[in-house]
Amino acid sequence: MSEPIMLFKKPSYPINDSLLKYLERFDRISKVSIFYDDLLRFSGSITVYDKHDQDTLWIRVYYNEFERQEIDLNLKKIYSLLHSDGNLGILKFLNVDCIDYCTFGNSKPFRIKVRNILNDNYTHFYIKKADASRVYGLELEHILSPDKINFLVYGDTLVEEHIMGIAGDVFIKTLLTECTETEKAQIAKEFVKFNERCMIRLLGDMRAYNYVVIPIHDFDQVVYRIRAIDFDQQCYEGNFKVYRPQFFKENYPMVKLVKDKLQNSSIEQYKDEERSVLAKRILSAENRIKMLLKIMGQDNIAPDSHLEQLQMELYNYTNDLNFKKAKSMGNIMIAAFEFIIRNYKNINLFKNKVQ
Template structure:
């Protein structure tokens, strides 16, 4: 599973510019029903009215690819108040009783990312503690990705939609590329546990068809344990949910940016251990699927007829997955939503059948 050639690494590149896909009426209704959509005091377009920007450097003086933006005074007074209220809506469902001691410390913009996000830094004026959240254009691919992350991953995620604006919480952790640069030589570093977690993350991404999980699109959380430390890898970019046509673009192991993670798995894990961790992850995903089966079904029924990719990519992916699993059911998929549903059945069927008293239609 983790055997990689230089040819794979050289030619595996996601699409440079993925188009945005609008949210359809059924998806909006789903989001309203599940508390994901409502009126917000600021929009993505409001933030685009900045008048000046300057490059943002990290603490070592290196370029971060982000720019700190400024607004004229009249615009800023309205925007500052709206962004603080938006933070309250995201974190406390609109409880404004504490906003007087909150302020906007900085607004950053990234033109490098596909979604060209704004990052808002909120600071507590009483103790200088700060938090972040993001404002982006709403895109159906990303919304499906966020929902599938919330329902099928080990982690819950908070986000809100209003018309063409998407607001996401900040997912704290060490970016994967930074972790590789700065933490592999740490004397407390446990390569076996990180290799195990990468295998599970690789499996999780593939099962739900989340693409482009290069090291800077996921983070690593480090948690002290009884006598050691544990790792958790979390996706932080969901633009490439079920968009690409090549199967290997949904497997993080095939990106050259992740090669150090793959080397750890090859060095410290044998085939039986890798197979065990893959089965463990699929089993846990099956339990989550059964637990949220009605909401997952509702989401996939909407996704079933939605357009979130190009016909050529859909045809390419269904052919590769059909050949990989020797399963002709993929060839009947005409949308990426149909592909995700078929793929969940294919990859989780064995685990679903082992769950006692499961009546999930996904196991049929």
Template sequence: MQNETDKPSRKKPFFPVNKELRNYLKTHGREIALPISYSDLERISYSVPLRDKQGRDTLWEKALYDMKEWSFLRESLINLYAILKTEGDYTFTKHLDVARIDYCTFGNSNPFRIRIVNRFNDNYDHYYIKKEDASRIYGLELEHILSPNRITYLTGNDTLVEEHIAGLPGDVFIQNHIHLPETNKIRLAKEFVKFNERCFIRLLGDMRSYNFVVNVSPDIEDYQYRIRAIDFDQQSYEGRKSLYLPQFFKENLPFVELTLKHLNAESIAQYQAEERTLIALRMAAKRYRVMDLLNIMSKDTISTDEKRRKLKQELADHFQTTTLLKCRTMGELVKQVLRFSLRPHLSRIQQNLGNITD
């Protein structure tokens, strides 16, 4: 169970995007001239609470706008969807429409969720518009480079646009699926171990069950599972090491119990090593890009001095080294945690590459 000091911050400040990060985003095609900004969507006339099929409050509200605003919003949001999905090919936009704009009053980012519908077949898709935040951008970019998942997002006009990440929300999976007889408990436990490792190595915090989704894929004889983070607000912000380990959140207890029941210590260590090896391979493949990002991050302010001091002491104790005590920013801590976690795996990769070229 968590006490008050173990809980993530209820409200995290937004951190501005500095010049170096802006140039990085432009270099890698993330920064563009967006047709609409977050502030445009804030001009809500009134809103209606959204409830789920059981009538429970979803913490989202359906935003409604004056007709004078709607024409601009509708066209801009459809065009933005085309930019996000087809690099700005507007050929198909004539049969698209904006079905709904939802606004979330819960959490740090207060996002807008845009529902785009195909008028030919009523198929719909979502994307999100949020206030620009440097720490969140670092989280998205690290996810894109170091995880097995690719992330599509765009920045511009002090606005952040993110694709919808499909999957069953972790809390819904716990409630409705985790105990089903067809759920492969061992494979699910293995994936939770790997997810736990990914979050800690790149210091992604607050991965409670409603901040990640579970993807279930049919396999030759059974199912495979992938746990994906969907909330990156708490990238390298908190001051407690436990907040970067999903295993310590009470909301994730069913996953922890499943893991302890079905996996022994040797298997857990094996899966942790497998995940570190995969991250090391991705780092080796994208070494220039990741080093550019980490160098920019190491000079940026994305947390408070108090949280940084507390975290570097806990991490120094964890890795049993005083090197981490010299870190002046959260970015430097991320760089050092990656270094200490992946060093043996990167060494083997480098050695194997040397053997190939000899």
């Protein structure tokens, strides 16, 4: 049996003043005074089961009447901040249907279901303990991924919007085998790109239940995208394999799909494409990324032993001395982005000479 590549639970790191100022500048600070700890004062709970009567590891929590009224009002205000810039006029059309608490995982989030009473449409958002690693991960996801993401911070509390999609483990177990051969090849391509994206931006622990698969109907076909939904392991682990989804046993069916459906030349092509796209995004948001990475470079978000291990493993992988010289996880991110941009510019210079 293979040895697990993640051995210990990650601690929570506080958000420092510099990061708070950055978040305020980019409108990430909540104006609603609700704390994660407020939601922990529930008076009762019941287990939440899925449609197959399996325990979901979530519990539905209840509060006494007086506290519930205040909590509901603040939760509706948070919804309005996430989705309509704080327009309080919509509050009378909203109802907090349920508050669920997750007993599994590192962040132990609360999941809030808010419904529009006029048409019964509903959405979810999450309330968690604020953690600097997660905030850096969310910001980098917003800036560098194909998708934007809304989140808010208030004191030691983090609010995240729900990311829609089919949980990766559920997709692999119930839907992957039903896909056509063409769809499987497209999913394999997407997994290669997702793997490369996570590796470059050092987003770790992308086991199957930490990402979603999103089917998109396009003319006469369905294309699939893969999107991360958990950002707790941003630049924390020292083991480089943690940042490469291909090494988690839960993702083996995806890895097998890549081996079965793609030739090595195609795999390298898709990796190059993803690096090129990431380089363009880094350059287009250069000032914001520099600001974020400067703060990250001065922050402590991992033990020294993890930093030293990752320095050497990245140096061995790239032969880039900048990884050896990095004095923090933020400096490693700077070195990684500089490495990608340097290669992107060299490739384009070569193309221009050929033309």
